Amino acid sequence: MKKHRKPIQYLILAFAVLIGGYAIGRSFFTTQSVLKAGSEAPAFELADLSGQTHDLDSYKGKPLVLNFWGTFCPPCRDEMPALQKEYDKWKDQGLQLVGINLSEDRISVQQFAASVGARFPILLDRNKITEKRYGLKEYPTTFFISSDGHIQEIAIGGPMSEEDIDSHIKRLFETSPKS
Amino acid sequence: MLQFQNTKCECGHQNPTGTVLCESCGKPLVEDLPLDSPLEMRYDGVARRSQKANPDLLDRVWNFFSSVKIAVWLIVITLIGASVGTIFPQEDTFINLDDPAQYYKDTYGTWGYIYQSLGLARTYESWWFVGLLAMIGTSLVICSLDRVLPLYRALSKQQIRKHHAFLTRQQTVYIGQLEQEPAAWTSSFANQLRRKRYRVTAEDTALLAEKNRFSRWGPYINHIGLIIFLLAVLARGIPSWHLDEYVSMDEGQTKQIPNTNYFVKNDKFTVEFYKDEELPPELKGTNRAKLYRTEATLYECTANCNDTTGKDPVLKEVAQHDIEVNSPLSYHGLDLYQYNYEPQARLISVRPMLVDSRTGKSYGPFDLPMNDPPLTYEAGPYTLKLSNVFPDFGLDDQNRPMTKTRDPNNPAFVFIVTGPGLSEDGEMYIYFPLPSGDDKTIQNQINQSLQKAGSNSGRFTFEVGKMENVSFSQYTTFLNVRVDRAMPFIWVGAGISMIGLIMGFYWQHRRIWLRIEDGKLTLGAHTNKNTYGIRAELAAALNKTGVAVEPKALDNRRNTR
Amino acid sequence: MNWLSISSNAFIFAFALYCASFIGYAIAVAGRRWSNRDVEAHTKRWSRIAFALAIIGWLGHLTFFLTRWKGGGHIPTSNMYEFMTFLGMAIMFAFIVVNLIYRNPLVGAFATPLVVIIIAYASVFPSEVQPLIPALNSYWLKIHVTTAASGEAFFAVGFAAALVQLLRVVDFSRKDKLGKREQFWVEAVLFVVIIIVGFLVSVFSFRAGGYSAEFQQEKFSIDQQGNEQSSIQKVTYGLPPIVAPYNSEKLSMTPYLGIDKPLFEAPHWMNGVNAGRKLNTVLWSVISGLILYGLIRLILRKPIAAVLHPYLDGIDPEDLDEISYRAIAIGFPVFTLGALIFAMIWAQIAWSRFWSWDPKEVWALITWLFYSAYLHLRLSRGWLGTRSAWLAVIGFIVVLFTLIGVNLVIAGLHSYAGV
Structure with missing residues (x-):
């Protein structure tokens, strides 16, 4: 009994440190991690207006602008033409610009996109799943994602002007490794 | 600080360092105690396990947690910390709180802002509070271990004949000349005590009577229960052991329970209010809910559960229950509780008729659900193609129709009608199923402007007719979905703790020692709680065996007069 | 006659008898200083009378409780009026239990006015039977509330005994800093009691005047x-x-x-x-309490504690210490069971979480932690006598804050029981 006292004490203290450390450590990570510049863009797999599915991986290798928007959100509606213009301007240099609609009916999205002349690819989120994955708090939110899949900048709120978008895209191209 | 005295007793027993009373005969070993004060009987005067001569680092850490003083400090700091957490509501009392800092500033002013930025709005999840609980847990283990083992040893090998100093310095003492023959008196006294359910062991003219020793283990059993409880609370952090989500549903809606493969459907929601005559005067006329209930169906999803590409999830019904406040739906550790409800009138579906205003003929009705409406409808010979949907109709700043939100608060549908007598491209009409007057006006205005633009001929209108063609959801129900696999351990811990408390507080360990020399009886008695009780018991036994004494007279405590 | 009117008559009956019992105890204690009689016999006689009155009063109170249960259709512990009257009944019960063990008239002299004050406080709240909201419609609630109140009642008796002990041992001849401080704080406790009385006086006098x-x-x-x-x-x-x-x-x-x-x-x-x-x-209570206290001081011309002190001579403070400790020791497991374990069971069923750090819950936990500290200090560190008595007094203040203060100051899940 006496012989084993020391090891038993060590064992109990080790347990206390382990369990206590786990408990305290966990308290640091209770807040959900928020997406920041530098984080990896969360994966998604979504259908476009014609029903074809696309995932994030298929956009890798080239800079990507991801715009979350909805027809119920006035600034989203207002920045559509600017986005389209910037898309036309940069797409030949390899820019990909994708709008992700905020879980609305396909028919409303189609109608609206047609009415404002948005011809860049539009994907349809469902049940707010992708939107939650990207931790959206305000609409619109636009993610500028470099060709290696990391978020470089996040533009929250809108509408953004053509110049705004342009400068974001320029920075995206400056830092993105050319593929 | 401890003093390291010579621990060898005059009776020849070698005691461990830190012993207060000789483990064998009970003679006080620490001589700096006031000579006439009652003896220190905690843990029977044995050394705590951790008391030793040359403490190293391990011993020091161990001693820290082994100290009751430290334990009390931990308790006090914890209770102060806990009270600080109640000054303002904690963050988790708000379901949707996007910017806590701003909210606390707006709602509670500068103090609220300081409170929030110090992290006090999350007191109970903070590292320091959790750390305090962890330290209390450690202290519970080490304190108990250090005391219960020596105490167990001391109580299981008690000497019957105790030192005079030990007897005369108990809280309850009797010293007197015995008139009877010692051996005969001892045995009749022993019988009296046995009748009171004491276990009596005698040795010549010395005697030890003891009862309810088990109550000494009460505190330790309580501590074991508390440790289990604390570990169970911690185990709730294992991801699959714990889930806490909210689902809000209108009637008829099916929703996925976030972070699970389960879906739940609100088949029907009902609320009953107290009738006026059931209410006291000051509450008359108010809607006081008596009962609310969600008739719910739980589905397990077997495929395409989190699909975002348009494939519908494959659902299998697994449970059905009428969820009320005190009656959750339970399925395989998943519990769905009625959390709240909100009056929120929403259309589920309508069955309108297409009316030809020229002929007065109506066609249909056709089914128009508000959620996921199909793209085409048949009404008599006419085909209606859905061309646009506005769940919450409004106009943007350029007066173009838009939806204000994604919720079906005020749905509007745009149809293209084709059929006999209509042009190839069809005619375009907008339809507001909500029967409010405002909507009907807007509907007419828009249809007239469409007519002006040549999109329609103004020939068709939509009519619902009877109310049974409209199905409504009056309330949104809020369910709280929980998984808590640690609960059984929580209850077991609480139960054990309770058993320990009852053992320790409602029974008292009582011991009586006596020795007779030359007809002089020296008697000492000890209990850890309720000295009143033992005095009464002892006085009764003495009186019955011919030693007249008042219970009060047995009291040996100094401050008594 | 319907159940509810029997009930309210029984309540008035009980209240009157409690007051009478208090007077009986006061005579028992005060009579020690009257010159013309045998102290022992006098005390014994009046204590008996007072205790009998207390028991009859308690039976009346029980009748009130049961008839109201019958008449109201649910156990009367669901609003503040019902809860406080129940607490008064529980304290009386705890007192009866403790008195049967120890038979000390002094505890009665302080426990009975405590009950009277609590019942009077209860009467501040609307006494109509109110229908239950769904969350309260569970038998676990009844078990939780009654058990918790019973545990708290024993703490209240512990408080009464501790207060008597403090009044008994405080030394009014001392002029040094420590002695002064002790005198001040004992007086402060009595002052707080007066504030509560002031609150009752102002509420009932304006109510009688029909103020609104x-x-x-x-x-x-x-x-x-x-x-x-x-x-x-x-x-x-x-x-x-x-x-x-x-x-x-x-x-x-x-x-x-x-x-x-x-x-x-x-x-x-x-x-x-x-x-x-x-x-x-609160403002009115403080103001009227101050006026009341000022009047008393004017009449007595010395601190209230100093006036009471001599009447307590010849009482063994060790006995009071034991009574206070014993009451708390009896109450602690009951409180643990009622205020924590049953509360957790009910919360698990009704609110879907056994513990949600709701202010009321936190304060129940604080109360529990406080009394655990008390017990540890007493059992393992030998805090007896005055120090332990002070802890018992502070402990009961914590109990009162948990019961009333939290509802008054902080709103939480339990806020349905607001003032």
Whole structure:
């Protein structure tokens, strides 16, 4: 009994440190991690207006602008033409610009996109799943994602002007490794 | 600080360092105690396990947690910390709180802002509070271990004949000349005590009577229960052991329970209010809910559960229950509780008729659900193609129709009608199923402007007719979905703790020692709680065996007069 | 005659007998100093009378409880009136138990007025039987509330005994700093009791005078969807408004002392249920308590504690220490079971979480932690006598804050029981 006292004490203290450390450590990570510049863009797999599915991986290798928007959100509606213009301007240099609609009916999205002349690819989120994955708090939110899949900048709120978008895209191209 | 005295007793027993009373005969070993004060009987005067001569680092850490003083400090700091957490509501009392800092500033002013930025709005999840609980847990283990083992040893090998100093310095003492023959008196006294359910062991003219020793283990059993409880609370952090989500549903809606493969459907929601005559005067006329209930169906999803590409999830019904406040739906550790409800009138579906205003003929009705409406409808010979949907109709700043939100608060549908007598491209009409007057006006205005633009001929209108063609959801129900696999351990811990408390507080360990020399009886008695009780018991036994004494007279405590 | 009217008669009966019992105990204790009689016999006789009155009163109280249960259709512990009267009944029960063990008239002399005050306090709240909201409609609630109140009742008796002990041992001849401090704090405890009495006096006298004032208050709240909503509420005052509710307009108000409008408005962060009215009540209690205390001091011409002290001579403070400790030791497991374990079971069923750090829960935990500290200090560190008595007094203050203060100051899940 006496012989084993020391090891038993060590064992109990080790347990206390382990369990206590786990408990305290966990308290640091209770807040959900928020997406920041530098984080990896969360994966998604979504259908476009014609029903074809696309995932994030298929956009890798080239800079990507991801715009979350909805027809119920006035600034989203207002920045559509600017986005389209910037898309036309940069797409030949390899820019990909994708709008992700905020879980609305396909028919409303189609109608609206047609009415404002948005011809860049539009994907349809469902049940707010992708939107939650990207931790959206305000609409619109636009993610500028470099060709290696990391978020470089996040533009929250809108509408953004053509110049705004342009400068974001320029920075995206400056830092993105050319593929 | 401890003093390291010579621990060898005059009776020849070698005691461990830190012993207060000789483990064998009970003679006080620490001589700096006031000579006439009652003896220190905690843990029977044995050394705590951790008391030793040359403490190293391990011993020091161990001693820290082994100290009751430290334990009390931990308790006090914890209770102060806990009270600080109640000054303002904690963050988790708000379901949707996007910017806590701003909210606390707006709602509670500068103090609220300081409170929030110090992290006090999350007191109970903070590292320091959790750390305090962890330290209390450690202290519970080490304190108990250090005391219960020596105490167990001391109580299981008690000497019957105790030192005079030990007897005369108990809280309850009797010293007197015995008139009877010692051996005969001892045995009749022993019988009296046995009748009171004491276990009596005698040795010549010395005697030890003891009862309810088990109550000494009460505190330790309580501590074991508390440790289990604390570990169970911690185990709730294992991801699959714990889930806490909210689902809000209108009637008829099916929703996925976030972070699970389960879906739940609100088949029907009902609320009953107290009738006026059931209410006291000051509450008359108010809607006081008596009962609310969600008739719910739980589905397990077997495929395409989190699909975002348009494939519908494959659902299998697994449970059905009428969820009320005190009656959750339970399925395989998943519990769905009625959390709240909100009056929120929403259309589920309508069955309108297409009316030809020229002929007065109506066609249909056709089914128009508000959620996921199909793209085409048949009404008599006419085909209606859905061309646009506005769940919450409004106009943007350029007066173009838009939806204000994604919720079906005020749905509007745009149809293209084709059929006999209509042009190839069809005619375009907008339809507001909500029967409010405002909507009907807007509907007419828009249809007239469409007519002006040549999109329609103004020939068709939509009519619902009877109310049974409209199905409504009056309330949104809020369910709280929980998984808590640690609960059984929580209850077991609480139960054990309770058993320990009852053992320790409602029974008292009582011991009586006596020795007779030359007809002089020296008697000492000890209990850890309720000295009143033992005095009464002892006085009764003495009186019955011919030693007249008042219970009060047995009291040996100094401050008594 | 229906159940509820039997019930309210039984209540008045019980209340009267409790008052009589208190007077009996007062005579038993005070009579020790009367010269013309045998002290032992006098004390014994009057203690017996008082105890008999207390028991009969308690039976009346029990009748009140049972008939109200029958008449109201649910156990009468669901609003503040019912809960406080139940607490009074539980304290009386705890006192009877402790008195049967120890037979000490002094504890009675302090426990009975405590019960009288608590029952009078209960009567401040509307006494109508109210229908239950669904969350309260569970038998676990009944078990939780009754058990918790019983545990707290033993703490109350422990408090009464500890207070007597403090009054007994405080040394009024001491002039040094420590002695002065002790005298001050004992007096302070009595002062707090007077404040509560002041509260009761002001409430009942303005109620008897039919006083009322009305305000209209606009309140903002955030609903489940996160939208801000405003609602307009009418707030009725039974005491003249010194403080108006935050963001409110006066509707009607009987002038008092020539003042016809409130002097202040409550700060915005006091946003609990009827926060403004509660703050007003607290102000009135303090004011009338101060006046009352001033009057008493004027008549007695020395601290109240110094007046009571001589009557307690010849009582063994060790006995009081034991009684106080014993009452707490009996109450602790009951409290643990009722206020924590049963509360957790009920919360698990009703609110879907056994523990949600709701202020009321936290304060129950604080009470429990406090008494655990008390027990550890006493059992393992030898804190006996005065120190332990002070802890018992503070402990009961914590209990009262948990029961009343939390509802008054902090609103949580339990806020249905507001003042």
